[in-house]
Amino acid sequence: SNERTSDNARHTNVSGGSAKQLIGMSEQEQKVQTQTFKLIYFNIGGRALATRLAFAVGNIKFTDERIEFGSWPALKPTTPFGCIPVLEVDGVPLAQSNAMLRYVGRMANLYPEDPFQAAKCDEALYALYDAGAPLSPTFRMKGEEQKKAREALLDGPLVKTIEAIEKGLQANGGEWLAGDSMSVADLSCFCFVRWLQSGKIDHIPPTLYDHLPGINALVKKVGTNAAVAKWIDEHETKKK
Ligand SMILES: N[C@@H](CCC(=O)N[C@@H](CS)C(=O)NCC(=O)O)C(=O)O
Structure with a gap:
């Protein structure tokens, strides 16, 4: 280990x-x-x-x-x-x-103490989970079947859910998904969007969230958090 x-x-x-x-x-x-x-x-x-x-x-x-x-x-x-x-x-x-x-x-102080903001944090976590779940079975598909399935998701939950999350983000002031500081909802959103934008998933264009300024700003903010950036650089980036 x-x-x-x-x-x-x-x-x-x-x-x-x-x-x-x-x-x-x-x-x-x-x-x-x-x-x-x-x-x-x-x-x-x-x-x-x-x-x-x-x-x-x-x-x-x-x-x-x-x-x-x-x-x-x-x-x-x-x-x-x-x-x-x-x-x-x-x-x-x-x-x-x-x-x-x-x-x-x-x-880690990344979960709102206020019960309603905690519930808003949970709301984002459940929504992100729902958005990603239908993608899992497509990893066992090939060729045209996979392409069709992923295009349907692009036309559905993969994009629609993140658009809804953008709305929620704006309603909360545009800075964070819940409460007034970074929470696990922001971390989860960062991980999800970063993965979908990576260009590593066939038939998922890295531009899929380009029309969502709040989400992109959030991903940038989380990604430049010192501890997050250091962790990703040291443990999640394959070194040559
Ligand atoms: N609802 C579970 C799902 C976990 C899950 O789907 N894990 C996958 C990998 S991401 C797994 O264990 N796959 C291997 C298997 O099911 O045998 C969670 O959020 O932890």
């Missing part, structure tokens, strides 16, 4: 730090400090990237375990729902990518 820790880590594991460092922290902060987190996923961004970024932004140490596709069949029956990502918290598994994203978001 690969130990990946963000630099200038505010959270130092107790074993590596000293009890002194715990003084002055809230009970919750002390707990985060002493818990161990292991995120298990494939060596891709997919449904784990937003959570990795939330850990990085929160300076929370975690083990970023990336498994080979070949070792997945043996691991599958050991996971709660037969899928990954799984986040192990002190060895206890937590499944469902958006559950773990919100959980890490709360620890």
Whole structure:
């Protein structure tokens, strides 16, 4: 497994730090400090990237375990729902990518405290999930079938949902999707839009969101956040 820790880590594991460092922290902060987190996923961004970024932004140490596709069949029956990502918290598994994203978001101050803004954050997470879900089966298609299926999605949820999210963003003042600071909804939107714009998905033109200025500004803002940029450069960009 690969130990990946963000630099200038505010959270130092107790074993590596000293009890002194715990003084002055809230009970919750002390707990985060002493818990161990292991995120298990494939060596891709997919449904784990937003959570990795939330850990990085929160300076929370975690083990970023990336498994080979070949070792997945043996691991599958050991996971709660037969899928990954799984986040192990002190060895206890937590499944469902958006559950773990919100959980890490709360620890990293990336989840609104106000109940309504928290619900708006959830709204964006559910919408982004719905927008992306019908794309998954197209990865098992080929040729004309894949082209047709993806073109239908371009004409539907892949673009329409992000247009709706742009509207919500503007209604919230244009800066962030929920509340008045970066939240896990912004991280999730960043990951989704960046992937769709990457040009790496056949029949999905990288220009598909060019007509959405708020979304593009948001993606740029999240992407230039120091912790996000550093994480992506060090862990998600294939080096030659
Ligand atoms: N609702 C789940 C879906 C997870 C999911 O679809 N995982 C895929 C990879 S992205 C998976 O485990 N595929 C392998 C399999 O189903 O055997 C979540 O959000 O975590």
